Amino acid sequence: MDNTSQIEYWxxxxxxKWVRDADRMDVMLSPFVDAIIASVVPRPGQSVIDIGCGAGALSLNLSSSxxxxxxxxxxxxxxxxELAKxxxxxxxxxxxxxxxxxxxxKAAEPVDLIISRFGVMFFSDPVAAFANIRANLKPTGRMRFACWRPLQENAWALTPLTAAMHLLKTPPTPPPPETPGPFAFGDADYVRRILMGSGWSNITITPWDGDLALPGATAEEAAEFMLEMGPLSRAITEQGIDPAVVKGAVVAKLQALAGEDGRTRLKAAAWIVEAEA
Ligand SMILES: C[S@@+](CC[C@H](N)C(=O)[O-])C[C@H]1O[C@@H](n2cnc3c(N)ncnc32)[C@H](O)[C@@H]1O
Known part of the structure; x- marks a missing residue:
């Protein structure tokens, strides 16, 4: 299995950028901390692995609770x-x-619980990866992770992109379905196929729907964040576009959608996936 391109990317x-924006990202994604760990707090003496832990927000929350x-x-x-440490x-x-x-x-010892907040959609061979993840779990162990549903259902990521579309050199081509990336697990049947193919049982896939408050007290700050993160950021980086060229259009759109407090809240859609070893 070759994850070289993702390893280079991250x-x-x-x-x-993720290091720079970790605090703001954690505020935006905080609803998923509860969605993942509220119902699975391990008992004293148990052990947990957080996959694709990034700067460690989920691990830190679990450890403190x-x-x-x-x-x-x-x-x-x-x-x-380094930041997580x-x-x-x-x-x-x-x-x-x-x-x-x-x-x-390979973990030194199998653990009781595996969790992840948006850290499991990047494997080039997901069936082999989830078989390896399962091998790190005790036979009585469980897994619970969050992954995004399709981009079209995630206005927090789609709206900034569509606001800037007319200023891009070319409309970004959506990656072929199931290509490793943030929205690779949008199709629940695909996720179920991967987990069944890698030996997991009692798989449940539950929709999570809610609003995410984009980071920043104003539409301008929210736009600055979305120029650093998500599909718009990827598009302007790949097309060599100066963020300043598209910023005005994104600010205007987010401003129009902002609440009375000046903050922009947009729809988000994810799956909460649970399975047993
Ligand atoms: C969208 S970020 C989520 C980070 C973190 N879980 C959070 O919620 O802030 C995805 C993370 O998965 C990590 N990742 C990607 N492929 C991975 C792999 N094969 N093994 C471990 N981590 C991986 C990336 O480095 C990145 O930190």
Whole structure:
């Protein structure tokens, strides 16, 4: 299995952007912390792996809400793991953060629980990756992760892109279905096929629908964030477009949608996926 292109991506400029924007990203994605861990807080003495943990928000939340639980965060991005380690040290959390490819990494001991917030959609061979992830779980263990539904259902990501579309050199071509990337798991049948093919049982896939508040107190700040993150950011980077060229159109659109408090809240759609080893 070759995840080289994703490993390069998350260790390059994109990884640096995620480091820079980690605090704002964590505020925006905070609803998913509860959605993933509220119902699965492990018992004392149990162990957990957070796959594609990034800067560690989910690991840190779990560690602070569970007593005497050992948490390991695994991610391919060295800069994000460095930040996760700093965050853990700052609060004395003692989480074990590791730079590794979760598709092939072997835990020293199988764990009780595997979790992920949007960190499992990037494997070149997802069936092999989820078989390896399952091998890191005890036979009694469970997994619970969040992944995005299709871009078309996620206005938080789609709206900034459509607002800037007329200023792009060419409309971005959507990746072929099932291509590794943030929206690769949009089709629940595909997710179920992957998990069944890698030996998981009692699979449940539940829709999560809600509004996400884009980071920033104003539409301008929200637009600046969306020029750094998500499909619009990818499109302007790939097409070599100066963000300043599209910023005005994005600010205007987000401004029109902003609430009385000046903040823009847009629809988000995800799957909460649960399975047993
Ligand atoms: C969308 S980010 C989510 C980060 C974090 N879970 C969060 O919610 O903030 C996806 C993460 O998956 C990581 N990732 C991608 N492929 C991976 C792999 N094969 N093994 C481990 N981590 C991977 C990336 O480096 C990145 O940090």
């Amino acid at each position: 260790n390059g400029p994109a990884g640096q 569970a007593v005497n639980v050992s948490v390991t965060g695994v991610d391919v991005s060295a800069p994000l793991i 700093k965050r853990s040290a700052a609060v004395g959390a003692g989480i074990n953060f590791i730079v590794a490819d979760a598709a092939v990494w």
